[in-house]
Amino acid sequence: MNEFDMAQRIIRQLDEGISQLGPEQAGRLYALRQKALAQVPMAQQPLRFDVLASAHVHHPHGRSAFHPRGHQGTAFLRMMGVTLLMALTIYMLGDWSGDSDDDNGQLDAKLLSSEISPQTFAQKDFGAWLQETR
Amino acid sequence: MELSDFLASVERRALKHALYAVRDEAAALDIVQEAMLKLTEKYHAQPPGELPPLFQRILQNTIHDHFRRSKIRAWWTPLASMFQSQDESDDYDILESAPPDNSGSNASETPYNTLNQKQIFSEIEKALEKLPARQREAFLLRYWEEMDVAETAAIMGCSQGSVKTHCSRAVHSLSVLLAARGITL
Numbered sequence: 001m002n003e004f005d006m007a008q009r010i011i012r013q014l015d016e017g018i019s020q021l022g023p024e025q026a027g028r029l030y031a032l033r034q035k036a037l038a039q040v041p042m043a044q045q046p047l048r049f050d051v052l053a054s055a056h057v058h059h060p061h062g063r064s065a066f067h068p069r070g071h072q073g074t075a076f077l078r079m080m081g082v083t084l085l086m087a088l089t090i091y092m093l094g095d096w097s098g099d100s101d102d103d104n105g106q107l108d109a110k111l112l113s114s115e116i117s118p119q120t121f122a123q124k125d126f127g128a129w130l131q132e133t134r
Numbered sequence: 135m136e137l138s139d140f141l142a143s144v145e146r147r148a149l150k151h152a153l154y155a156v157r158d159e160a161a162a163l164d165i166v167q168e169a170m171l172k173l174t175e176k177y178h179a180q181p182p183g184e185l186p187p188l189f190q191r192i193l194q195n196t197i198h199d200h201f202r203r204s205k206i207r208a209w210w211t212p213l214a215s216m217f218q219s220q221d222e223s224d225d226y227d228i229l230e231s232a233p234p235d236n237s238g239s240n241a242s243e244t245p246y247n248t249l250n251q252k253q254i255f256s257e258i259e260k261a262l263e264k265l266p267a268r269q270r271e272a273f274l275l276r277y278w279e280e281m282d283v284a285e286t287a288a289i290m291g292c293s294q295g296s297v298k299t300h301c302s303r304a305v306h307s308l309s310v311l312l313a314a315r316g317i318t319l
Contacts, residue, residue, distance in 0.1 A: 003305045007277040009319035010258055010308055014278060017255030018146040028163055029145045036170035037138050040178045 137178055140185050141170055148193055151274055154262045155197045165200055169193040190279055191289045194271060254317060261311040265304055268292075272300030273308075 001009075021029075120126055145166065152162035169192045177188050262270055268290070275286045276297065287294045312319065 001309075003302055006309055006319070007273070007301070007305050010305075010312075011277050013251075013254055013258050013319065014150070016251060017258070018150060020252070020255075021146055025149065025159075026146075029149060029166070032163065032167045032170055033138065033141045033145055035167065036141065036174040039171055039174045040137065 136182075137174060137185070140182065140189075141173075144186070144189060145170075147274075147278060148189070150259075151193060152197055154259065154270055154274075155267060156200055157263060161200060165193070165196045169196045172196070186279065187281065187285050187289060190275060190281065194275075194289055254319075257312060257315050257317055258308070261308050261315075264311060265307055269300045269304035269307065272297050273304035276301050 148166045148169065149162055152165040153159060156162055156165065169189065172192050173185070173189050177185070180188060262273075265273070271290060272286060275281045275289055276283065281289065283294045283297050286297045290297065
């Protein structure tokens with residue numbers, strides 16, 4: 001028997017042997033594999049959502065918008081959402097601060113009127129002064 | 135083939151590679167884990183076709199690193215070095231210490247058909263463990279991992295001629311060792 005044939009017979013026995021590996025060792029190997037795969041950056045892990053799969057856009061090099069660069073598409077959408085939310089918040093704050101000028105004027109007037117005696121209002125120049133200070 | 139499929143396809147053989155080399159299951163599992171982590175961390179984006187030689191090179195390097203660390207530990211513990219010294223010697227010929235080949239004379243006492251599959255596998259594993267490290271490495275890479283001579287040489291960091299010599303000696307030694315145990319494949 002030549003070297004190659006003998007080697008092949010030994011290998012056949014080895015292959016059959018490892019196919020009957022005990023469940024304990026097989027379980028440990030499975031755990032090791034999962035741990036190793038957890039190290040792979042998210043970009044390399046395919047998204048398995050059906051919705052995304054249906055929206056699969058193929059890239060010339062076999063990549064797509066969602067796989068394996070899927071996280072970039074998701075991140076972009078998330079960033080757009082945050083930007084829109086911020087813009088809306090700024091707009092609403094601006095609008096609210098515009099209204100608050102009038103509210104502050106009314107408040108000042110109320111505080112002022114509560115501290116001034118009725119006689120003061122009867123004075124001649126008080127009306128003009130009040131208009132100037134507003 | 136995805137990375138997970140690739141790892142699933144090689145993990146059992148990888149464990150055996152490490153186990154034949156270090157002869158300790160916990161250490162072998164650590165080696166496989168380290169090799170898998172290195173592959174997934176640094177080479178996850180490599181084309182699938184490049185994964186097998188890459189993984190084998192990482193695995194072999196990790197096994198060698200294990201022996202280097204053991205050597206350092208053994209330096210601190212002289213007692214441990216007594217048990218370690220034989221592991222990495224590549225120059226010895228296993229056939230010199232092999233039992234005489236009596237397969238012809240007592241073949242009827244230990245015929246092939248009386249051994250079940252598990253026993254044959256166990257005997258082959260024992261014979262592999264007895265091989266010099268470089269012979270075993272060359273044999274497993276060349277025949278079990280189905281690497282060609284050039285790939286095996288690149289992984290082992292030696293010439294193609296050395297690979298052929300290691301493989302030839304390994305197969306011859308295995309034949310003799312198995313025959314001595316009454317196993318003719």
